[in-house]
Amino acid sequence: MMQRDLKRIYQRYGIRPFAVPLVAVLGLAVLFDQYAADYSEHLDEATRVSQAQALVTTRLERRRHVEQLQVERKAAFEQAAGRVFVAGDAPQALGELQSRVKSLLERLYAREVSVVPSGALPEQSAGVIEVEARFNGVPQQLPRLQQQLAAEDKMLKLVGIALDVAPEGPVGDHLLVRLRIAAWYTQQDLRPGVGARTSVR
Amino acid sequence: MRFSRQPDFRRHQVLAVVETTQVALVHRVRGWRGWRMQATEVLAYASPEFSSDALYRVMKEAVARWRVPAGAALVLVVPPLLAGTVCVAGAANAGSADRAAADGAEASLSLPSISLPSLPFPASEILQVPLAADGDAQQCLFWLHRDWLHEFDRLAGQLRLRLAEVFSRVQCLMPPLVAPLPGVKLRGLVEGEAAQPNFHLFDALGRPLRSCALPAGDPLQQARQLAAEWLVAESALGEPGPGEPAAGRTCLQRAGEFPDLDAALASVAADLVLQPVVLPAWALRLEQLWTSRVAGIWLEPPRAELLRDFSRWTVVLGVLGLLLFAGMLWHDDQLVLAIDADEQSLRRNKPAYLKLQEQEAEIIKLTRTLDGLETLAKAPPVLQPLAMLVAQLPAPAWIEHYALNGEVLELSGFGMDAAAAEAMLAAAGVKDLTALPALPQREGQTLAFAWRGRWLPAASVATPAATPAAAPSAAAASSGRAQP
Numbered sequence: 001m002m003q004r005d006l007k008r009i010y011q012r013y014g015i016r017p018f019a020v021p022l023v024a025v026l027g028l029a030v031l032f033d034q035y036a037a038d039y040s041e042h043l044d045e046a047t048r049v050s051q052a053q054a055l056v057t058t059r060l061e062r063r064r065h066v067e068q069l070q071v072e073r074k075a076a077f078e079q080a081a082g083r084v085f086v087a088g089d090a091p092q093a094l095g096e097l098q099s100r101v102k103s104l105l106e107r108l109y110a111r112e113v114s115v116v117p118s119g120a121l122p123e124q125s126a127g128v129i130e131v132e133a134r135f136n137g138v139p140q141q142l143p144r145l146q147q148q149l150a151a152e153d154k155m156l157k158l159v160g161i162a163l164d165v166a167p168e169g170p171v172g173d174h175l176l177v178r179l180r181i182a183a184w185y186t187q188q189d190l191r192p193g194v195g196a197r198t199s200v201r
Numbered sequence: 202m203r204f205s206r207q208p209d210f211r212r213h214q215v216l217a218v219v220e221t222t223q224v225a226l227v228h229r230v231r232g233w234r235g236w237r238m239q240a241t242e243v244l245a246y247a248s249p250e251f252s253s254d255a256l257y258r259v260m261k262e263a264v265a266r267w268r269v270p271a272g273a274a275l276v277l278v279v280p281p282l283l284a285g286t287v288c289v290a291g292a293a294n295a296g297s298a299d300r301a302a303a304d305g306a307e308a309s310l311s312l313p314s315i316s317l318p319s320l321p322f323p324a325s326e327i328l329q330v331p332l333a334a335d336g337d338a339q340q341c342l343f344w345l346h347r348d349w350l351h352e353f354d355r356l357a358g359q360l361r362l363r364l365a366e367v368f369s370r371v372q373c374l375m376p377p378l379v380a381p382l383p384g385v386k387l388r389g390l391v392e393g394e395a396a397q398p399n400f401h402l403f404d405a406l407g408r409p410l411r412s413c414a415l416p417a418g419d420p421l422q423q424a425r426q427l428a429a430e431w432l433v434a435e436s437a438l439g440e441p442g443p444g445e446p447a448a449g450r451t452c453l454q455r456a457g458e459f460p461d462l463d464a465a466l467a468s469v470a471a472d473l474v475l476q477p478v479v480l481p482a483w484a485l486r487l488e489q490l491w492t493s494r495v496a497g498i499w500l501e502p503p504r505a506e507l508l509r510d511f512s513r514w515t516v517v518l519g520v521l522g523l524l525l526f527a528g529m530l531w532h533d534d535q536l537v538l539a540i541d542a543d544e545q546s547l548r549r550n551k552p553a554y555l556k557l558q559e560q561e562a563e564i565i566k567l568t569r570t571l572d573g574l575e576t577l578a579k580a581p582p583v584l585q586p587l588a589m590l591v592a593q594l595p596a597p598a599w600i601e602h603y604a605l606n607g608e609v610l611e612l613s614g615f616g617m618d619a620a621a622a623e624a625m626l627a628a629a630g631v632k633d634l635t636a637l638p639a640l641p642q643r644e645g646q647t648l649a650f651a652w653r654g655r656w657l658p659a660a661s662v663a664t665p666a667a668t669p670a671a672a673p674s675a676a677a678a679s680s681g682r683a684q685p
């Protein structure tokens with residue numbers, strides 16, 4: 001019925017009775033369209049800024065706890081700092097480890113000593129560095145080697161070993177020894193009080 | 202602001218199909234779920250000429266029984282006997298004719314620019330509406346004499362109803378109510394009462410070409426007129442085009458039983474046979490007609506209250522839209538203020554936040570170093586299993602090769618068969634033992650072994666063995682003890 005009434009109104013009066021609502025709707029649509037983009041942008045911006053503000057507030061509330069934790073970790077690190085290789089970068093630390101291991105083996109009168117890097121360098125500012133040492137020796141050098149490693153100020157850890165009886169000479173007198181020795185490297189600026197970027201306090 | 206409530210009479214309709222001896226009535230009522238058919242009834246009456254009084258006498262009882270409120274709409278479908286159809290070529294201004302029809306009784310009728318020689322009355326005395334207002338070159342019009350319209354209006358007044366619309370009977374047989382036959386270019390349809398059937402002609406698209414009432418009473422006369430009408434229509438259709446099949450181009454149908462007409466048609470034109478066809482029920486067709494876009498002739502002026510509601514709803518819509526817009530602007534201001542406040546706060550807290558980030562980063566680095574050192578310190582001593590194995594090595598066996606990398610332990614030597622070496626390694630806690638493919642070779646040595654396995658420090662702890670510090674000396678002792 002309504003449809004027929006509308007049709008008759010259109011037949012009688014044409015578009016005029018429908019024009020006013022149509023113009024009103026279109027006008028409102030244009031008006032909304034004009035400001036909808038800005039409004040939507042402000043809505044997004046307000047949400048983003050509000051979330052950022054909430055995150056900052058929440059994290060700042062934990063500031064005291066973080067400071068306390070930092071003091072504890074620094075104190076623990078100060079105690080252990082002497083046992084790690086602190087260097088500008090990992091290759092430098094690896095060089096130090098190489099020379100230290102070579103010197104140690106030479107002090108044990110090991111023959112034909114060679115020390116080469118082993119394993120991948122740490123990609124981060126701290127990690128394990130490792131060298132492989134080869135030498136000819138006698139069985140009695142092994143316990144002394146272990147004692148020397150334990151006596152080092154840096155932590156040098158024997159993580160792999162391969163012993164082969166030398167094919168020449170009397171059996172048991174000469175061993176071909178391959179060792180994997182690992183240590184811990186820490187970038188220099190991490191150590192409190194050392195380096196240019198240590199003023200994080 | 203008050204809006205007119207839908208009055209009760211707007212929720213009732215009476216649809217009537219007027220025939221020679223009967224009138225079919227449908228009562229429709231609108232409820233919460235839309236319009237529904239409330240009642241249908243077919244009432245017989247005998248009137249040699251249609252008169253509003255005769256119709257009133259048979260309809261008043263039904264209208265009263267159905268409690269149709271005063272002012273409800275009355276829709277009539279009239280037979281070709283009362284209202285005519287005429288087809289004119291090139292009726293380009295069908296729209297103006299339509300509008301003229303829509304203007305109602307008091308409006309002046311503007312006929313199409315072409316003359317209508319088929320009309321038996323002056324144009325000023327009739328109302329007309331296009332049957333298929335699609336702007337075709339051939340335009341079929343439904344026309345009704347004003348006297349009949351006033352007669353129907355009087356009938357509605359007697360019944361205390363208002364005449365809403367008058368349809369031609371052929372309009373109930375057009376698409377979409379009755380679909381055209383595919384491939385059929387000319388369709389004839391006989392329907393209505395047996396005493397005075399109606400004959401309609403449709404084109405390929407189902408548009409009416411002609412609609413007329415066959416002569417009352419005499420079947421022979423009816424058959425002759427039908428045959429003549431059909432012959433004229435077939436002639437107008439022309440010969441089949443090249444490649445076009447002649448069969449199936451035309452179709453002559455009857456909706457209902459017309460035995461006398463069938464017999465008379467057989468005697469007049471033997472090649473004309475009426476094919477039976479079943480049409481939807483009248484009530485259903487009426488409802489579909491009323492809800493379709495098919496337009497009839499109508500008198501009632503447009504509803505004033507609808508126009509008023511239109512204006513009021515426009516005002517309400519405008520006010521609501523403006524309020525909504527104002528609300529949006531206000532909220533936008535609030536958002537800008539909130540963004541400024543948050544950004545100021547962020548700027549104020551930025552130094553403290555950056556410092557906190559640095560502290561957290563330093564804690565992470567320090568923690569990683571401390572944890573790494575601890576992990577390194579806990580690495581298992583690699584000489585411990587050697588000491589254990591040397592301690593269990595039976596004389597005169599000796600070790601040629603020993604390696605431990607991670608959990609993988611390799612041991613090979615001489616003076617002991619492989620099975621005994623396997624048992625010794627298993628007893629020392631070495632798991633998953635597999636024999637190495639190559640045995641050690643040394644001149645004069647026949648018994649040799651070479652195994653690889655997995656050494657787990659936890660397993661070896663439970664085994665009584667020499668201390669790690671003693672292992673190298675034990676290995677040395679073992680290596681030097683046996684001679685090849």
